[in-house]
Amino acid sequence: MHVTIFGYGSQGRAHALNLSESGWDITVVLRPESPSISIAKQDGVEVITDAISTACKTEICALLLPDLAQPELWREVLVTHLPTNSAILFAHGYAIHYGLITPRADLDIILAGPMCPGTELRNRYVARDSVPIVTAIQQDHSGHAAERLRAYVDGITGGRHDVIESTFAEETETDLFSEQALLCGGLGYLVQAVYELLVEAGYNPKLAHYTAMTEPVNLARLIAAHGVDGMLDRISHVARYGARTRGPRIIDTRVRQTLRTILAEIRSGSFQRELAEATKTQS
Numbered sequence: 001m002h003v004t005i006f007g008y009g010s011q012g013r014a015h016a017l018n019l020s021e022s023g024w025d026i027t028v029v030l031r032p033e034s035p036s037i038s039i040a041k042q043d044g045v046e047v048i049t050d051a052i053s054t055a056c057k058t059e060i061c062a063l064l065l066p067d068l069a070q071p072e073l074w075r076e077v078l079v080t081h082l083p084t085n086s087a088i089l090f091a092h093g094y095a096i097h098y099g100l101i102t103p104r105a106d107l108d109i110i111l112a113g114p115m116c117p118g119t120e121l122r123n124r125y126v127a128r129d130s131v132p133i134v135t136a137i138q139q140d141h142s143g144h145a146a147e148r149l150r151a152y153v154d155g156i157t158g159g160r161h162d163v164i165e166s167t168f169a170e171e172t173e174t175d176l177f178s179e180q181a182l183l184c185g186g187l188g189y190l191v192q193a194v195y196e197l198l199v200e201a202g203y204n205p206k207l208a209h210y211t212a213m214t215e216p217v218n219l220a221r222l223i224a225a226h227g228v229d230g231m232l233d234r235i236s237h238v239a240r241y242g243a244r245t246r247g248p249r250i251i252d253t254r255v256r257q258t259l260r261t262i263l264a265e266i267r268s269g270s271f272q273r274e275l276a277e278a279t280k281t282q283s
């Protein structure tokens with residue numbers, strides 16, 4: 001199978017290398033001045049800079065640019081030049097779900113969203129470990145969308161995956177919520193607050209660093225393997241008592257209400273409009 005990959009960043013590089021080692025024929029397309037060209041070259045990946053002539057011949061086009069850069073490539077190249085019955089593959093549903101791209105009706109629109117950073121997708125492929133992947137089909141014009149999607153998912157994971165069949169809406173909203181509420185926003189700011197408070201209180205910054213920044217990794221592994229109750233069962237009596245009595249004081253009704261509001265902003269589109277406005281003001 002052949003795929004044209006637009007972008008060679010976190011996901012683009014991992015998809016390109018994994019697909020290639022799974023026997024796919026890949027073409028990577030970048031802007032002529034792109035700093036990613038030299039990275040691709042070091043990896044032994046050939047890069048094309050003529051997006052139009054490449055798009056005209058493609059069967060599957062993996063759009064692995066930043067979400068906010070995808071609409072411009074769609075408007076300037078893909079809307080006119082993609083052949084009928086070709087497929088656009090996304091790794092995140094943002095541009096489609098929020099209507100930044102309104103796809104032509106004669107295309108397949110499919111999603112394979114790895115639930116991990118590109119570096120991890122690559123590492124797991126090399127280590128022959130499984131990866132959770134969210135999949136969705138928004139449009140199936142060719143009648144082969146499911147087959148193409150399955151083949152692509154097998155290609156980026158070497159066939160080692162845990163697929164969650166979903167929709168563009170569900171993948172987009174849950175991904176945004178988890179990065180805002182938990183992974184990057186919630187956890188990131190909690191870790192920072194704990195670190196700052198310990199240092200402010202006069203404790204050794206090195207000790208504070210390990211306490212706040214690296215210990216969570218061990219706990220996250222326990223939670224991934226055994227769930228939150230399973231984690232609580234496996235820690236010391238003192239830690240368990242502290243967690244059960246102090247945890248609910250931190251994650252209190254006010255925090256739960258804030259989480260609800262954050263999810264509502266994502267679902268109503270108000271987060272997307274706010275981001276569009278903020279990005280416009282910056283540029």
Ligand code: NDP
Nearest residue numbers: 007008009010011034035036064065066069091092117118
């Ligand atoms: P990156 O920011 O890592 O991608 C950057 C790549 O896109 C570079 O090759 C860059 O080339 C190119 N690029 C940037 N801006 C433009 C532009 N305006 N026009 C053309 N090319 C451009 O993206 P990610 O890999 O993080 O994200 C790609 C997709 O994957 C997104 O939909 C994202 O939501 C999704 N995703 C990302 C995950 C992650 O872990 N990062 C996880 C799961 C999904 P240049 O050298 O020219 O700047």
Ligand code: MG
Nearest residue numbers: 092175176179
């Ligand atoms: Mg995301």
